[in-house]
Amino acid sequence: MADPLLEIEDLTVKYRTQGEAVTAVSNASFTVREGEYFGLVGESGCGKTTLIKSILGGLDDNGYIDSGTIRYRGEEIQDYSDDQLNETLRWKEVSWIPQGSMSSLDPLQRIDEQAIEIGRIHTDRNREEILERLRELFDIVGLQESRISDYPHQFSGGMQQRALIALALFLNPAIIVADEPTTALDVIMQDQVFKYLDEIKEDRDTSMILVTHDISVVFESCDQMAIMHAGQVAERGPVTEVFDNPRHPYSILLQEAFPDVRYPDRELEIIDGSPPQNVGTVDYCTFADRCPWAVEDCRVEAPPTREVGDHADHAAACIRSDEVLEIYREERGKQPVESDSV
Amino acid sequence: MSDGTPVLEVNHLKKYFNQSTSVLDTILRRRQSKIQAVDDVSFTLHENESHGVIGESGCGKTTLLMTLMGLYEPTEGEILIKGRDITEMSRRERKQFRSDVQIIFQDPFNSLDPKMTVRETLSEPLKIHDMDDHERRIRDTIEMVELNPVDKYIDRFPRQLSGGEKQRVSIARALIVEPDLILADEPASMLDVSTQAAILNLLSDLLEETGASMLYISHDLSTVSYICQEINVMYLGRIVERNETTSLLNDPKHPYAKALIEAIPIPDPHHERARTELGGTPRDPIDLGDGCRFRDRCPDRMDVCEKTPAFVETDDGTETACHLYYDHESYVSGGGTVEREDVTTASAGDD
Numbered sequence: 001m002a003d004p005l006l007e008i009e010d011l012t013v014k015y016r017t018q019g020e021a022v023t024a025v026s027n028a029s030f031t032v033r034e035g036e037y038f039g040l041v042g043e044s045g046c047g048k049t050t051l052i053k054s055i056l057g058g059l060d061d062n063g064y065i066d067s068g069t070i071r072y073r074g075e076e077i078q079d080y081s082d083d084q085l086n087e088t089l090r091w092k093e094v095s096w097i098p099q100g101s102m103s104s105l106d107p108l109q110r111i112d113e114q115a116i117e118i119g120r121i122h123t124d125r126n127r128e129e130i131l132e133r134l135r136e137l138f139d140i141v142g143l144q145e146s147r148i149s150d151y152p153h154q155f156s157g158g159m160q161q162r163a164l165i166a167l168a169l170f171l172n173p174a175i176i177v178a179d180e181p182t183t184a185l186d187v188i189m190q191d192q193v194f195k196y197l198d199e200i201k202e203d204r205d206t207s208m209i210l211v212t213h214d215i216s217v218v219f220e221s222c223d224q225m226a227i228m229h230a231g232q233v234a235e236r237g238p239v240t241e242v243f244d245n246p247r248h249p250y251s252i253l254l255q256e257a258f259p260d261v262r263y264p265d266r267e268l269e270i271i272d273g274s275p276p277q278n279v280g281t282v283d284y285c286t287f288a289d290r291c292p293w294a295v296e297d298c299r300v301e302a303p304p305t306r307e308v309g310d311h312a313d314h315a316a317a318c319i320r321s322d323e324v325l326e327i328y329r330e331e332r333g334k335q336p337v338e339s340d341s342v
Numbered sequence: 343m344s345d346g347t348p349v350l351e352v353n354h355l356k357k358y359f360n361q362s363t364s365v366l367d368t369i370l371r372r373r374q375s376k377i378q379a380v381d382d383v384s385f386t387l388h389e390n391e392s393h394g395v396i397g398e399s400g401c402g403k404t405t406l407l408m409t410l411m412g413l414y415e416p417t418e419g420e421i422l423i424k425g426r427d428i429t430e431m432s433r434r435e436r437k438q439f440r441s442d443v444q445i446i447f448q449d450p451f452n453s454l455d456p457k458m459t460v461r462e463t464l465s466e467p468l469k470i471h472d473m474d475d476h477e478r479r480i481r482d483t484i485e486m487v488e489l490n491p492v493d494k495y496i497d498r499f500p501r502q503l504s505g506g507e508k509q510r511v512s513i514a515r516a517l518i519v520e521p522d523l524i525l526a527d528e529p530a531s532m533l534d535v536s537t538q539a540a541i542l543n544l545l546s547d548l549l550e551e552t553g554a555s556m557l558y559i560s561h562d563l564s565t566v567s568y569i570c571q572e573i574n575v576m577y578l579g580r581i582v583e584r585n586e587t588t589s590l591l592n593d594p595k596h597p598y599a600k601a602l603i604e605a606i607p608i609p610d611p612h613h614e615r616a617r618t619e620l621g622g623t624p625r626d627p628i629d630l631g632d633g634c635r636f637r638d639r640c641p642d643r644m645d646v647c648e649k650t651p652a653f654v655e656t657d658d659g660t661e662t663a664c665h666l667y668y669d670h671e672s673y674v675s676g677g678g679t680v681e682r683e684d685v686t687t688a689s690a691g692d693d
Contacts, residue, residue, distance in 0.1 A: 271536035
């Protein structure tokens with residue numbers, strides 16, 4: 001198995017408010033390995049964006065890491081200052097495609113000027129070398145090389161997204177963190193973008209953290225995944241394990257709530273209620289109030305994350321993880337996994 | 343309404359916009375270019391049917407909806423609501439039209455007045471349309487959209503509601519005047535998956551319950567397929583394919599409809615799906631001229647595609663506008679309805 005690249009362990013992130021601090025991420029743990037695409041899934045407000053912002057020191061002013069560790073290639077980075085992060089990690093090792101990235105290209109600068117800026121700061125390449133590299137990358141993401149000196153507005157949404165991916169790849173980072181990279185795009189365009197992301201994965205050893213609310217793109221494009229609910233990691237593991245053998249009520253219901261164009265007649269699951277806002281110490285399961293199978297103990301302590309199933313990476317944070325799937329299937333009268341041809 | 347008159351009938355509807363012109367253009371007498379947002383769209387919606395219109399952003403689906411609502415004047419063609427042309431309505435008829443046709447907007451966060459409680463939001467349309475028994479209607483409708491208990495919600499402001507609850511209020515606002523036709527602009531697209539399913543289920547139950555018809559516009563085929571019996575696929579202002587939902591999903595004919603369906607991610611890691619072969623993006627809908635509008639991206643392009651394809655019915659009942667699916671010679675001589683003159687000359691260039 002490949003070496004771990006980024007390890008998040010018991011990470012708790014809070015936001016200062018006028019009252020008690022809001023806990024956006026509580027005790028989250030997962031590992032991203034070299035060459036692996038990792039999907040981080042959850043509904044809006046579940047803390048997924050906060051979590052990845054904390055990796056790169058990009059939290060808002062009132063956000064802070066309360067406890068836990070973030071290790072990059074074995075080195076703890078959670079206490080790094082901005083300067084340290086700039087020097088060692090940002091762009092070179094970890095590059096970030098932020099949410100709504102259409103608006104994160106500078107509209108007043110041509111794409112090549114933006115690349116030159118990155119190149120000047122982080123490398124000692126000269127102008128010609130930088131442009132050469134950008135042309136190469138444009139080719140990789142399927143943009144015409146002749147368009148490197150266009151302004152962002154001359155590109156369509158999908159092309160801007162791809163230009164951004166090209167910039168993110170500029171310094172050959174080990175990890176790309178992509179926050180909802182295709183949410184604003186139409187399906188065909190989304191598929192074009194993922195086509196290039198697939199190719200990048202095949203051709204080089206880049207890892208990716210794909211943050212999204214869309215579980216179907218994670219199932220299609222990622223190797224490992226974590227499902228978050230209201231700050232807690234509910235379940236994590238290889239995508240096939242989480243799909244075949246989900247062990248947390250939220251991951252069971254979330255999968256079944258997702259429309260599948262192959263079965264338009266299937267009844268969709270509904271998850272009642274909305275995620276709670278957590279303050280202070282989270283000593284309960286955040287899904288308890290929405291969970292059809294919650295018991296008294298769910299509200300007494302935060303459920304420990306335990307290994308489940310046959311795979312070492314597969315873990316769920318539910319005290320009833322060994323029985324919920326069976327209960328679910330029995331209640332709905334479902335046969336174990338109706339999956340189509342492998 | 344039992345006489346079989348369609349709730350909504352749209353015939354050859356066109357909506358063009360003029361592109362803004364500069365003084366220089368006027369001085370030089372440059373021809374003004376037209377944005378062909380909706381171009382020759384026809385369909386019929388009967389009582390208690392729900393049809394979907396899907397397409398990518400910029401395909402004209404929102405313009406279509408706005409034109410149906412009477413917010414834009416159609417450039418050409420007619421829109422009949424229960425047999426009456428909406429452009430020729432008297433004042434009184436127009437007011438009736440305003441209550442017969444209701445809309446649910448995409449964004450529940452911005453389409454409710456933040457300063458109005460649920461009760462006020464729902465009583466507004468009742469006042470406007472002189473309906474009686476406000477309190478009972480309001481309570482019944484709130485119950486109908488499953489905001490229970492009613493007393494908990496009736497005096498709340500939008501900021502005290504979650505996204506899904508807001509969208510339920512929007513649906514209630516549309517239903518309270520007992521409309522015949524609901525125009526829905528992606529009402530579930532801004533909600534989380536867990537709530538999205540609830541809204542879709544609610545809408546389809548309510549349609550059954552009230553007997554209303556619905557035109558549902560979206561870019562997301564996987565949600566449309568849950569709620570619509572029939573789907574229209576739109577590309578650059580034209581409907582390129584129409585079929586019953588399951589048939590469309592299983593056997594799309596038009597190359598664009600195929601590409602669109604094949605690009606939808608499948609929530610199953612065991613399913614192997616090939617990434618799209620399609621490149622590029624749709625053109626701007628400006629002065630498009632003759633020919634199939636998909637031809638610049640089409641993998642099956644032929645010479646004949648320079649001619650506008652007719653919207654024909656294939657053997658299995660799919661209606662599609664693609665030269666691949668009809669024999670031009672027999673189509674013309676066989677007395678089929680030729681929708682556009684170009685078709686008559688199109689037969690020569692087939693493959």
